[in-house]
C-alpha cells in the first residue's frame with residue numbers, strides 16, 4: 001500500500017494504491033495526506049494530480065475496516081487539506097470514484113474522467129450517508145435535485161452523464177493522467193475560489209423546503225423501513241439550511257447515528273456476501289479458482305414467452321449477439337415485437353441518462369424458427385414453459401444440432417436438471433440458469449448444478465451471470481432449487497393464515513411493513529394464480545389426477561389449502577383476469593383493492609370446513625411466514641443444496657424483494673437469535689401439528705445446542721456428506 005509521487009514538469013502526481021480497488025483504508029488516507037502535505041510544501045511543485053493505481057481511482061472507504069474504526073474513516077481532514085490547497089489539485093478519474101473516492105475528488109479543484117469511468121455516492125447501499133462532505137459539496141456543484149437522486153439511490157453515474165451533470169469537468173478517451181497533468185499546468189496561478197465547492201452556495205429549486213418534504217414522503221414509500229435514505233434527505237436539508245461548517249456537523253451526527261445501527265451492519269454483510277458467493281467451491285475441490293470459464297461470444301434463447309423475451313433483452317444489453325427461437329411463426333412475431341419493445345425501452349432509459357452510444361452497443365438479435373441457426377452458438381438457454389417432456393424433447397434436439405462445445409442451459413424454476421441432462425450427448429455441459437422476472441432487470445441468477453455438471457460449465461455459467469451484470473449463486477439440484485423451495489412454504493403459510501381468520505391485505509401489510517417489496521397475496525396476483533394451479537394439477541395435488549376421496553384440506557398427512565385452486569376454478573387468476581386475492585379496476589389492472597366478495601367466500605369456506613378462526617396478530621403473521629421460510633433455509637443447508645447461509649441471503653436479497661437492511665433471511669435469524677426462532681417454531685408446530693414444515697430442522701437445533709454461534713461459523717457445523725454441490 002502506498003501513495004507515491006513523482007513530479008512531472010512541476011506537477012506532483014500522487015498515486016493511491018491499495019489493490020484491488022484502492023479502497024481508502026486508514027493507512028492509505030494517512031499516506032495520501034502525507035504526500036499532499038509534501039507536495040504543498042515543495043517549492044518545485046506548482047500543481048498536484050491525484051490518481052488511482054491500476055486504472056481505478058478509488059472505490060471509497062475501506063469497508064473491511066468499518067468494524068474496527070469507532071468513528072468511521074478519517075477522510076475529512078484529508079479532503080479539507082486538498083480543497084484548501086493554494087496549488088491547484090486535479091483528480092484523474094479512471095475506473096471508479098465511489099463513496100469516499102468521489103468525495104475526495106470533489107475536494108479537488110478539477111476533475112477529469114475517462115469515458116469508461118463511473119462515479120457515485122453509494123453509502124446509502126451500506127446503510128450510511130456520505131459523511132466526508134460529499135452530500136454538502138455535491139449540491140453546491142450539481143444542485144439539490146440531482147444530488148438527491150444520486151445519494152438516496154446510490155446509483156453509479158457513467159462519465160458522460162457525470163459531465164452533463166457537471167460532476168466532472170472533462171471526459172477523455174485515453175491518457176487520463178496526462179490530460180490531468182496538462183490541465184493542472186494550465187491552471188497554475190489561476191484563482192481557485194470558484195473551484196472550492198464548500199465555499200459555493202447550494203443550488204436549490206424554488207420552494208426547496210416543500211421539495212425536500214415531498215422527497216421525504218417519496219423516499220419513505222420507496223425504501224420502506226430503511227433508515228439511511230431518510231438520513232440522506234436530512235443531510236440535504238442541512239446543506240440547504242445551514243452554513244457549510246454547521247452542515248458538516250449535522251452530516252457527522254447523522255453518520256455517527258447510522259454507523260452503529262443493525263441496518264448498516266446487515267448491509268455491509270450483504271455486500272460481502274454477494275462477493276463471497278462468487279467464490280464457489282465444490283466438495284470435490286473444484287472451485288472458482290481452478291475451473292476455467294469458456295468464452296461466450298454468441299447465445300441462443302429458446303422460447304419467447306415472458307421469461308425468454310427478457311432473457312434475450314438481458315443478453316443484448318450485455319452486448320452478446322443472440323439468436324431467439326420460437327416454435328411457430330405466430331409466437332415468433334409476438335415474441336420478436338415484445339423483445340423489440342423491451343429493447344426500445346432500455347434504449348430510451350439509457351438515452352435519458354445521456355448514453356447516446358448505447359443503441360450501437362447492444363448485441364444484435366436475430367429471430368428464427370430454424371434450429372439449424374443454433375449450430376455455432378456458444379450457449380443455449382431454454383426458456384419454454386415448465387413441462388419436462390417438452391424440455392427433454394428440446395434438449396435431445398439441441399444435442400444433435402449444437403456444436404460439441406456448446407453449453408446447454410435451462411431456465412426451469414424447479415424441474416430436475418439431471419433428467420434433462422440425461423437425454424443429451426453432453427450431460428456435463430447441462431446446467432440450470434434460473435433467471436428472475438423481469439430477467440433484464442432482476443439481479444439474481446440461480447445457477448443450478450446437476451449431478452453431471454462439470455466445473456467448467458459451472459464457471460462458464462457464473463461468468464455469464466457477471467457478464468449480464470447479475471449475481472450468480474450456485475445451488476444444488478432439488479425440486480424448486482433454493483429460492484422457490486423456501487418461497488413455496490412462506491406463501492403456503494400465508495394462505496393457512498387466511499383460512500385461520502386473517503385477510504390477504506392484513507398479511508400483505510404486515511410483511512410489507514417488515515420490509516418485503518410485496519406481500520404474498522399481491523405477489524401471487526401479479527405472477528398469476530393459474531401458474532401454480534397448473535403445476536399442482538400436473539403433479540396431482542388437485543384436479544383430475546387427485547385420488548377420489550382425498551380430504552379437501554389434507555394431502556398425505558399434511559395440511560393443504562385448496563383456496564388458491566378454488567379461486568382459479570372460479571376464473572380468478574389475479575391481475576390478468578382482474579380478480580384474484582384482490583379485485584382490480586380491470587383485467588390487467590395493477591391497483592389491488594380488497595374484495596368484499598372474497599370476505600363472503602372465505603366465511604362460507606370456513607363454515608363448510610368447520611374451521612375455528614382466531615384473531616391473527618401481526619406478530620404471528622411475521623413469525624409464521626418468515627420462520628417457516630428460515631426453517632427451510634436450514635434444511636437447504638443441511639441437504640447441501642446451498643453451501644452457506646450467505647448464498648440463501650444473496651438469493652433472497654436479489655431475487656425476492658427481501659429488505660437488504662435486514663441482511664437476508666438467515667442473517668435476520670441470526671440477529672433475532674436462533675434460540676428465539678427455535679422456540680417460536682416449536683410453539684407454532686405444537687399448535688399446528690399438521691404443518692410439518694413448522695417442525696424445527698435438525699440443523700437449527702444443532703446450532704442452538706452449540707450455543708447459537710455467529711452466522712460465519714454455521715458452515716463449520718455442516719457435514720458435507722450430503723452435499724448436492
Ligand SMILES: C/C=C(\C)C(=O)SCCNC(=O)CCNC(=O)[C@H](O)C(C)(C)COP(=O)(O)OP(=O)(O)OC[C@H]1O[C@@H](n2cnc3c(N)ncnc32)[C@H](O)[C@@H]1OP(=O)(O)O
Nearest residue numbers: 020021023059060061062063064098099100122123131275
Ligand atoms: C463513510 C463511508 C464512505 C466514505 C465510503 O466510501 S463507503 C464505501 C463506498 N463504496 C462502495 O460502496 C463501493 C463498493 N464497491 C463496488 O461497488 C464494487 O466492488 C466495485 C464497483 C468497486 C468493483 O466491482 P467489481 O469489479 O465487480 O469487483 P468486486 O465487487 O468483486 O470487488 C473486488 C474486490 O474489492 C473489494 N471491495 C470493493 N469495494 C471495496 C471497498 N470500498 N472497501 C473494501 N473492499 C472493497 C470487494 O470486496 C472484492 O474483494 P474480494 O472479494 O476480491 O476479496
